[in-house]
Amino acid sequence: MPEQVSRVPYPLRIAMHKVLMRGFDVGVKVLPAKQPRLFIGPGSIDRLAGYIGSYEFDRVLLVTDTGITGLGLHTRFAEVIESSGTKVTVYDSVEPNPTEQQIEQGIATAKREGCEAIIGFGGGSPIDAAKVIAAGMTNDKPVAKMEGPFRVRKWPLPLFAVPTTAGTGAEVTIAAVVTNPAERRKYAIADYKLVPLAAGLDPQITVGLPPHITAATGMDALTHGIESYISKRATPESERASIATVRGVFAHLHTAYSNGSDLVAREGMAMAAFEGGMSFTSVGLGYVHGIAHKLGGLYGIPHGLANAVVLPHVLDYSKDACTARLANLAGAVGLGANGSSEAALADAFIDAVRGLGAEVGIPETFEEIQPADVPLIAKSAIDEGFELYAVPKYMRQADGERVVGKLLS
Ligand SMILES: [Fe+2]
Numbered sequence: 001m002p003e004q005v006s007r008v009p010y011p012l013r014i015a016m017h018k019v020l021m022r023g024f025d026v027g028v029k030v031l032p033a034k035q036p037r038l039f040i041g042p043g044s045i046d047r048l049a050g051y052i053g054s055y056e057f058d059r060v061l062l063v064t065d066t067g068i069t070g071l072g073l074h075t076r077f078a079e080v081i082e083s084s085g086t087k088v089t090v091y092d093s094v095e096p097n098p099t100e101q102q103i104e105q106g107i108a109t110a111k112r113e114g115c116e117a118i119i120g121f122g123g124g125s126p127i128d129a130a131k132v133i134a135a136g137m138t139n140d141k142p143v144a145k146m147e148g149p150f151r152v153r154k155w156p157l158p159l160f161a162v163p164t165t166a167g168t169g170a171e172v173t174i175a176a177v178v179t180n181p182a183e184r185r186k187y188a189i190a191d192y193k194l195v196p197l198a199a200g201l202d203p204q205i206t207v208g209l210p211p212h213i214t215a216a217t218g219m220d221a222l223t224h225g226i227e228s229y230i231s232k233r234a235t236p237e238s239e240r241a242s243i244a245t246v247r248g249v250f251a252h253l254h255t256a257y258s259n260g261s262d263l264v265a266r267e268g269m270a271m272a273a274f275e276g277g278m279s280f281t282s283v284g285l286g287y288v289h290g291i292a293h294k295l296g297g298l299y300g301i302p303h304g305l306a307n308a309v310v311l312p313h314v315l316d317y318s319k320d321a322c323t324a325r326l327a328n329l330a331g332a333v334g335l336g337a338n339g340s341s342e343a344a345l346a347d348a349f350i351d352a353v354r355g356l357g358a359e360v361g362i363p364e365t366f367e368e369i370q371p372a373d374v375p376l377i378a379k380s381a382i383d384e385g386f387e388l389y390a391v392p393k394y395m396r397q398a399d400g401e402r403v404v405g406k407l408l409s
Pocket residue numbers: 168220223224289303307
């Protein structure tokens with residue numbers, strides 16, 4: 001059965017969307033822009049642990065996954081916190097694309113143990129779960145009731161983050177993504193109160209990250225930098241962070257992928273991911289993320305990998321509406337030359353994005369996508385765009401289906 005496209009006339013949808021985006025712009029200006037205190041460099045998580053210890057909490061909940069606890073990556077960090085007299089309870093039942101149930105279980109654990117602060121330790125999933133657990137500890141309502149913007153009424157418990165992948169930027173953003181498996185969908189909880197108090201970017205903790213995850217998470221960061229830069233809501237502050245993200249990924253991803261123990265490349269990627277989070281947290285993303293979220297909800301395709309594959313196709317679609325922006329990104333990564341037209345530079349940048357993906361083993365298509373799902377995926381991305389993203393070029397259903405169709409193998 002064909003997907004039901006919105007009955008609201010398309011020009012009216014765009015007009016309503018633009019009013020919403022203006023509202024977001026006003027919100028960004030009046031709401032406090034929070035940033036985490038940053039601990040960076042080899043050994044920085046020891047310093048973060050000491051900082052957490054200085055709060056003199058009786059007990060904290062460390063939210064992570066079994067991949068981390070299996071390797072014992074969190075052990076030293078927890079020991080340093082405990083050496084200050086603060087006890088650490090480890091909750092490692094978070095899986096990729098954390099579900100409402102895993103988060104509710106984390107809240108129950110934190111309440112039972114009397115935890116006074118929450119630490120997210122891992123990739124985007126444990127950090128997102130930690131954010132929502134911290135909010136759930138003080139807001140007496142189910143996780144699902146916090147869906148959407150600004151529905152976290154009370155301040156969460158103190159929150160800290162240690163990203164062990166360099167991609168999501170979850171350590172700095174206002175959002176957390178939650179999965180509802182029964183409905184096969186993901187949704188965001190977004191509120192300035194979810195920004196952690198402090199984050200530790202320690203390259204030593206990412207040296208064991210396998211190349212394919214290094215690649216996918218790094219391409220997620222690149223997508224944040226690019227989608228925020230071509231957003232119509234971009235500001236001078238977000239643009240600076242976007243450019244730093246794109247430059248950082250182009251400078252360091254290939255080395256981090258091919259030589260995982262290169263601490264300079266690992267730290268460069270950690271910082272690029274942090275800047276990526278800064279770049280989009282107040283100006284939003286675009287259709288790459290809209291499509292990627294649906295691919296995660298339908299098939300469980302990892303977020304970074306989905307973005308990496310989708311990114312060049314959405315740029316091809318959008319480029320005639322953001323040629324100058326893409327040309328500027330080409331300049332930022334050293335592709336500029338005297339006399340080059342903006343159109344040629346924009347094409348060169350998209351080619352370079354494709355080339356970087358190929359260098360780090362990103363495929364061009366997905367076997368998982370069922371042709372019958374293409375209309376649903378397109379509709380979901382378009383709807384997400386109208387709700388959240390000031391994209392440079394809007395899609396109609398047929399445009400979306402053409403773009404998604406290119407992902408079929
Ligand atoms: Fe992302």
